[in-house]
Amino acid sequence: MSGGVDSAVAAARAAAAGYDVTGVHLALSRNPQTYRSGARGCCTLEDARDARRAADVIGIPFYVWDMAERFHEDVVDDFVAEYAAGRTPNPCLRCNEKIKFAAVLDRALALGFDAVVTGHHARLGADGLLRRSVDLGKDQSYVLAVLTREQLDHSIFPLGDSTKADVRAEAARRDLAVADKPDSHDICFIADGDTRGFLHGKLGATPGDIVDATTGEVVGTHEGAYAYTVGQRRGLDLRRPAADGRPRYVLSITPVTNTVTVGPAEALEVDRVYGERPVWTGGSVPAADVECEVQLRAHGAPVPATVRVEDGRLVASLHRPARGIAAGQAVVAYRPDPAGDVVLGSATIATTERAGAAGSPASGGTH
């Protein structure tokens, strides 16, 4: 129970359904003040109090579990290391993979509980399939797709059939004071929302060049390649405009040479995505090519694709090119379904390429 409206209603629904529910708030910082951030984030002392009050109203026991060390190692340090390696991590996904449905679930199972209930917006029905929420705007199946079959077997997501508006209305009906608490959008451990500043504090200044992919010229400098994300256009502060006067985007980040490569929008287009450490939500590896849709970033639009497994990697061939696909994000494969798109599996994006519709050689090379 983060102290937000979703987990409060999820707990209330589980309790109402007859489960013997215990509320758990995760302490993710040894020094909660350092993460205090007003309406942002989810781990301030105020949030802990909100969670406790929700548990009171629902009538369930409530405890704070100390996950600060694990969170720091598995999520915060990983976040910094990923950026340092030129990738763009998704810390919420990592937190689900390593904390909520691993450290917390393992402890819960050992203590005799059967499952972890969370307020994620995703459906997990009697068929065991993980589907998008009915509220597509709030759907969180993307950050849950990393969960294994075993983890999902011990998970309950009571909110998947409701819109966020319904959840808020129900919270108000149930007298939960968090009913109109604002949503948190930011990374909870970056108090002011300034990711670049946070990374700068962790990694220090490492000045390097910004290079134009077309001409090979140095067109600017940066204070640390880690501060850039593939597809980024703003904040590049380039000394020289491109010859054609068109905007340039970050195409790739090369930590070894500390170089940020920029180029025109079309050079961002990729149509093949390679993902590492695939997780097959259904439990088994697909034997043949799968026609499906892939989502390549949180809240990104799905793209039709053919997905297959090759040397233990997930390879997605996109039926139309996508732009600004960053390594470190997840590629999640969905099977379109009128009853809610079904998650087939996911993997961490390692590389992407532009194979070309007519089989022409990769233009931008491997990003």
Place this chain on the structure above:
Amino acid sequence: MPTPIRLFDAAFWTGRRVEDRYRPDRLDAMTYLDHAATTPMLPEALDAYVATARELGNASSLHAPGRYARRRVEESRERIAAALGARPSEVIFTSGGTESDNLAVKGIFWARRAVDPARTRIIASAVEHHAVLDSVEWLVRHEGATVTWLPVDGVGRVEVDALRVALDEYGDEVALATVMWANNEVGTVQPVAELAGLCAGRGVPLHTDAVQAVSQVPVDFAGSGAAALTVTGHKLGGPVGVGALVLGRDVECTPLLHGGGQERDVRSGTLDVPGIVAFATAVEIAVKGRAEYAARVGSIRDALVAGVREAVPGAVLNGDPIDRLPGNAHFSFPGCEGDALLLLLDAQGIACSTGSACSAGVAQPSHVLLAMGADDDRARSSLRFTLGHTSTPGEVDALVAALPAAVERARRAGAVRAARA
């Protein structure tokens, strides 16, 4: 919602919703093993509170209602002084243990330093309650104090020689020493008279936090030789939010709270007459009945210790096996995390404590256990059971019955954590 696969027997949880069953006013329906946190009010103290709360009067007022209220306060002061071996003028009413500890540590430090600027050192035991510990550390950070921490041995007993050495080395620069009478976590009783004697020999005032001691072991202020002593209502059957600092007549103490100067000019604030009357009632009864209490509660505690040892063969009793509070039993359960055990026992309607301070509800490894030489794991694996005037042998039976299954689960959770570490 799907029915999750049941890995373990659901009977442990099903139908046992602690929040549904809990009745705050039905002591007989729960197993309450956390009297050191707070103990129920004695019926006499509660009656005295309610009766006095109906009465009018500010004890500082000059008219008849004021005089009446003042009389109730002064009678209470006399009763407490008599029970604790102090003079009435030495009893300063406060809002409880935390305030008394802050007042003694900071007030005596400031007053002594004002007289002699060289006196900036504090000697304190390593196992003090946070009310003392954090006051000392605040003085270090903000007032230029230095501190000598007195180590304890494996059972939590302060090493008297360490005080002797510290006094020899720093005698002329010591503002005060502070050593609790009995420890709130592991229950070890300290050799206060011996420590006070050493301090007195060097002209150093000794403050002692006797919050856990009064009502459980004989406490005589004058006989102890201490300069100041902390006592609080809610640990001995009085109300919460009222306590006293017993402050020797010749001990200078700078106030923390400024205002009307109600209490010897050392403490200001309109006196809580019903609280004080109830507090005095509880102190009187607790001290008068102490020997009988210690025998009765001590034998239940001994049964608890024996029962826990039999139920959980690996359990380790922490603290002094003999010189300990009669109501205290404190164990380490190897392989378990204390907070997991607490949750599991709580689900069975058994209330106990990990004994250590919480920040945002997160248990830190106890500084007391660490000072006793325990490693982090042993400190985190500990659980405190404390008995009081309402305790019954049936509560021990309930604990002993529930403990093996809880320990088994907590060990499983501990193994999960260890495997990932």
